[in-house]
Amino acid sequence: MYGMAVTGESTVRALLAHGHDVVVVDDVVTDERRRVADELGVALIDRPDDRALGALLDTCELLSPSPGVPETHPIIEAARQRRVEIVSEIELAYRWELDRPGGPRPMLAVTGTDGKTTTTLLAVEMLRAAGLRTVDAGNTSTPLVDAIGLDLDVFVVEATSFRLAWTPSFRAEGAVWLNLAPDHLNWHRDMASYEAAKAQIWANQRPDDVAVGFGDDEVVVRRLRRASARQVTFAGDHGDYHAAGGELVGPHGPICPIAAMRRSLPHDITNALAASALVIETGLADTEAISHALATFTGPAHRLEHVGTWGDVAWFDDSKATTPHAAHVAIRSFERLILIAGGYDKGVDLAAMATDVDGIDTVLAIGDTAPAIADVFSAVAHVEIVTDLDTAVTRAGELASPTSTVLLSPGCASFDQYPGFEARGDHFRELVEHRHERHQHEQGDLR
Numbered sequence: 001m002y003g004m005a006v007t008g009e010s011t012v013r014a015l016l017a018h019g020h021d022v023v024v025v026d027d028v029v030t031d032e033r034r035r036v037a038d039e040l041g042v043a044l045i046d047r048p049d050d051r052a053l054g055a056l057l058d059t060c061e062l063l064s065p066s067p068g069v070p071e072t073h074p075i076i077e078a079a080r081q082r083r084v085e086i087v088s089e090i091e092l093a094y095r096w097e098l099d100r101p102g103g104p105r106p107m108l109a110v111t112g113t114d115g116k117t118t119t120t121l122l123a124v125e126m127l128r129a130a131g132l133r134t135v136d137a138g139n140t141s142t143p144l145v146d147a148i149g150l151d152l153d154v155f156v157v158e159a160t161s162f163r164l165a166w167t168p169s170f171r172a173e174g175a176v177w178l179n180l181a182p183d184h185l186n187w188h189r190d191m192a193s194y195e196a197a198k199a200q201i202w203a204n205q206r207p208d209d210v211a212v213g214f215g216d217d218e219v220v221v222r223r224l225r226r227a228s229a230r231q232v233t234f235a236g237d238h239g240d241y242h243a244a245g246g247e248l249v250g251p252h253g254p255i256c257p258i259a260a261m262r263r264s265l266p267h268d269i270t271n272a273l274a275a276s277a278l279v280i281e282t283g284l285a286d287t288e289a290i291s292h293a294l295a296t297f298t299g300p301a302h303r304l305e306h307v308g309t310w311g312d313v314a315w316f317d318d319s320k321a322t323t324p325h326a327a328h329v330a331i332r333s334f335e336r337l338i339l340i341a342g343g344y345d346k347g348v349d350l351a352a353m354a355t356d357v358d359g360i361d362t363v364l365a366i367g368d369t370a371p372a373i374a375d376v377f378s379a380v381a382h383v384e385i386v387t388d389l390d391t392a393v394t395r396a397g398e399l400a401s402p403t404s405t406v407l408l409s410p411g412c413a414s415f416d417q418y419p420g421f422e423a424r425g426d427h428f429r430e431l432v433e434h435r436h437e438r439h440q441h442e443q444g445d446l447r
Contacts, residue, residue, distance in 0.1 A: 002026070002075050003066025004033040004044060007143050011064055011089045012040060014145035018096060023056065025075070054078050062087055067139070067162035070187040088166040090157060093144035095169065100148070107171070108278055109138075109157040111164060111201045112178025112214075114326040115271050117300045119178060120158040122275035125297050127154060130279070130289035138163060154284060161197035162187060171204040174282040175229075176212035176274045180219045181325035182348040195219060205229035210281040212274060215239035232281055234273040236266065241273040248273055248294075250280060256291040263299055265333045302425035304330055307432050310439070312402035315432045318409035319425030324352040327411030334405045335359040340392045341377075343367040343412030343424070350376050353411045362399050364392040368416040388417065389424065393431040406432075 001012050001024045008024070015022050024037060025045045037044035048056065057063065057078055062085040069075065079086050097104045110120045120136045127134045137147035138157040147155055157172065161184060164170075180195060188194040202211045205228055213224035215235035224231050233239035241250050248255040248269070255276050258264050272294055279285035299305070300320065307315040316334075321327045327341060331353065341353065342365045350369065354376040362382040365373035370385045377383050382399075386392045389408075396406045414424040 001064050001066075002069050002073075004029075004037065005066055005068065007089055008066040009036055010143040010146050011066075011092065012042060014089075014092065014096075015064070016040060016042070023060070025053070025056070050074055050078065054082070057082050057084050060084055064089065064092060065166065067160065071165060071193065072187075072189060085168075086166045087168070088163040088170075090138055090144045090159065090163045091167045091170045093148050094167075094171065096145075097148045105152065106154045106173050106282065106284065107157060108154065108282065108284075109159045109172035109175040109201055110178070110274075110278070111159045111161070111176070111198050113181040113183050113323055114321075114329065115178045115267065115274075116158050116160070117320070118268075118303055119176065119271045119274050119278075120156050121300055122271060122293065122297055123156045123278050125293035126275060126279045126285045126290050127156070129292040130285035132284065159201055161194055164200040165193075165197040167200050167204075169204055170200070171206070171209070172201070173205075174210045174212065174278045174284075175201045175205065176278050177201055177214065177220050177223065178271075178274060179214050179217045179325065181323060181352065183323045183325070183346065185347040195223075199223050202227040202229060210278075212277045212281065214270070214274070230281070232277050234270065234277050236270055236273075239273075241277045243269050243273070248276060250276065250287075255280075255287045256294050260291060261294045262297055265304065267329045267333070268299070302421055304333070305425070307429050308436065310436050311400075313397075313400040314405045316405060316407045316409075317425045317428050318407060319414070319421045319428060321409040321411060322346075322413045322421055324348060324350050324411045327353045327409040328355060330407060330409040331360065332356050334407060336361060336404050338362045338364065338396045338400055338404055338406045339377075340364045340366060340389070340396060340406070340408045340428075341411050342369045342373040343410045343417070344415040345369050345372075346413055350411060353377070354379070361404070362396075364395055366392050366417075367410070367412060369412050373411075389427055390431055393428065393435060397435055 004024050004026045022042045027047045029046050063079045064087050110116050124134050124136050132153040134154045135147050137144040137155050139160045209229040211227040211229040212232045213220045215233040234241035247257050276290050302317050302319040305317045307317050318330045337360045345368050350372050357380050360380050363377040363380050365385045374383050374385055408428045414421045418424040
């Protein structure tokens with residue numbers, strides 16, 4: 001095992017439970033990771049030099065890298081040279097599920113550069129509304145190696161390229177690919193490698209499985225045509241699943257009125273179509289269950305989450321938009337926009353964020369990528385580079401006027417200033433709410 005963070009720890013526990021001898025190597029050995037290794041009775045080794053790393057691999061039958069270990073890491077090349085099998089945690093879980101007494105349970109999978117979490121959670125809610133026990137697994141708080149030990153009827157796997165890259169046999173009876181845009185080029189060698197990893201979601205499917213692809217993405221459509229499974233498309237106004245006449249529509253007729261959806265921005269509609277196709281085409285849920293789920297679904301935290309509206313100024317937390325493509329989708333959803341963007345540099349071109357700037361009044365650029373953000377949004381009338389999120393919220397409040405929307409949609413990861421997008425989003429909410437409370441207090445003093 002290489003890596004001892006959250007997924008790594010779960011994978012080690014699962015490997016031990018299935019009778020494997022485990023050795024763990026990590027680039028960063030903390031006291032907490034050492035404590036966990038001691039508790040589990042496994043050796044935890046600081047990353048050795050290349051020769052010692054090779055000697056260690058010579059004693060191994062497989063390598064399971066944590067999602068954070070990039071394909072360019074020396075351990076990956078060393079394993080390939082020695083023909084040591086490389087498998088992700090979802091591959092291990094799938095193999096163990098195949099051997100389950102009573103047979104394996106159905107698996108659904110969702111991948112794409114953006115929208116994975118929302119679509120996965122939508123599918124989970126639809127399945128639960130249909131009376132099935134399920135959970136979102138994989139790139140979530142529940143690794144698939146943990147989920148297969150739960151009393152469930154079906155799994156919905158959020159499948160990142162990090163996990164799909166090492167899946168020689170993983171198969172989902174229903175699998176949806178949402179989109180592809182430049183991302184994670186600090187993990188993958190290049191875009192071709194990133195695309196190939198995503199394509200693994202359909203690679204092992206059978207003719208009676210279903211592959212669901214976004215009809216407006218050229219790469220997804222090209223890959224879909226090669227899939228051996230039954231091919232189904234979705235898109236906003238065309239495809240097998242689409243929107244028409246104010247309704248979500250599938251091959252067999254209406255699914256749900258759009259007006260009945262709790263959230264119905266353009267990306268909400270395409271995500272709902274993708275999830276609907278996934279559960280209908282696998283025969284796991286019907287339109288009644290889908291309608292119930294869409295009427296109550298609020299979406300994941302930090303994805304276009306409404307923090308509040310004060311003085312006719314709306315504040316939205318879209319911290320989960322860690323790619324230019326995701327930020328672009330959010331930006332197109334609003335007018336009279338004050339945009340807060342920027343963060344950790346993942347080596348991707350940020351220009352895709354700024355292809356529709358007519359609705360943007362101001363851009364406040366933060367983080368390591370602030371100069372690049374300012375550059376790509378140079379066509380916007382007012383652009384400022386600010387030191388941090390605290391300053392950005394203050395400036396946004398000063399610049400906002402009635403009917404403005406203030407949107408945190410960074411288009412970048414958070415690791416320059418925060419441990420994750422969740423912490424960044426939480427901090428944004430705290431700053432916005434504190435600003436509102438302070439403003440109320442000041443108004444009270446004036447009265």
